[in-house]
Amino acid sequence: MKNNLILAIDTSCDDTSVAVTSGPYVLGNVIASQTELHRQYGGVFPTVAKQAHKENIAPTVTSALRRAGITWDEITAIAVTQGPGLAPALEVGIRAAQTYASEHNLPLIPVNHLEGHLLSVLARPKPRDANVQKLSSDLPVVKNALGILVSGGNTLFVQVKQIGKYEVLGQTLDDAAGECLDKIGRMLNLGYPAGPVIEQFAKLGNPKAIPFPLPLTMTKTYDLSFSGLKTSARNLLEDNGVLQPLKKQEVYDFCASIQFAVFRHITYKLNKLLVDQKFSQIWLGGGVAANATLRRMIRETIQANSDRVANPKLLTPYSKKLCMDNAAMIGVAARTKRIQKGGGEQIGRRPRWGLEEI
Secondary structure (H helix, E strand, O other), rough: OOOOOEEEOOOOOOOEEEEEEOOOEEEEEEEEOOOOOOOOOOOOOOOHHHHHHHHHHHHHHHOOOHHOOHHHHHHOOOEEEEEOOOHHHHHHHHHHHHHHHHHHHOOOOEEEEHHHHHHHHOOOOOOOOOHHHHHOOOOOOOOEEEEEEEEOOOOOEEEEEEOOOOEEEEOOOOHHHHHHHHHHHHHHOOOOOHHHHHHHHHOOEEEEEEEEOOOOOOOOOOOOOOOHHHHHHHHEEEEEEEEEEOOHHHHHHHHHHHHHHHHHHHHHHHHHHHOOEEOEEEEEEEEEEHHHHHHHHHHHHHHHHHHEEEOOEEEOOOHHHHHOOOHHHHHHHHHHHHHHHOOOOOOOOOOOOHHHHH
16 A cells, blocks of 8 residues: 555644654654643643644644655645644644645645544554655554543543444543642642642652542443542642641652542443453553553553453553654544545534544
8 A cells, every 4th residue: 555644733732743654653743842831820721822833833844844854745645633622722733734735735634632542552663764655554453442541631431443433431520530630739739730740759659648539439330530539639638728738748648649549440440341341452542641650550450351351461652752642643543534534625623522423
């Protein structure tokens, strides 16, 4: 099959990312971070994100092409995140993609951001000294895998019936796991983003120091809920409405305990899923998927149910950079659309685009 070189764009939230992919191979993946811009707000400020995307998009495209060693004449399609995400941020990437597609007479491929995270486990680094034109673009045959997406905006279990056909088996009813950790981190004055700080502090603490509750144990579904853990954390920190300062070791223990509680909830529901159903593989993607403790706890859960999974090895992105929002996963997901459906020219932003609507 003729090789497809895709230039992919992701502006779903606060990072501007552009990548060049060839089939599953990532030739260049550039991310322009906006973390410092949003730190003063304690979260992503949409209008600030939009303006930064406008300023970052052109130089990020140039950088991605240079890093990949590819010219515009070699690009065969443009891929862009259509949703879900922040509407003002999505708009910038989509308009840029439409402009580039028009200028270079290229097909435009809209991609679901969640599908990108899901398929990020299929991405591969470019082999050293490989001829790009000889890299394989063949799609892997995947049937009945279980995808686990854990990020700041989403936490869900997805049955991958085959690539492009998905069923959400369970999802958070309120906060996402990463959102919960970030909010609790702000209660502890750990700054923004707080999730990575909690992960580092948790390494110095006792995860059993504080017995946080395990949510939704009486339900038969695979859904999750993290708002109760957030409320429990706040209640423990408050005294007559005033947040109490903690000693250094107490902060470490608190971080370790709340991180364990969030991940225990995920693995409890995962265990329930594996007891009830069989899967060919288990995939893990999303920003929180970079957390080593989460990976370990999920691996332990899979091993405890190894007879329910054909391949009990946990599949994760080859680089933790591919766990965060990035354009490489968009390019990898786009090749499935290119091969199966081709590209469309006119698309609109879809801030609440679900996986099952693909």
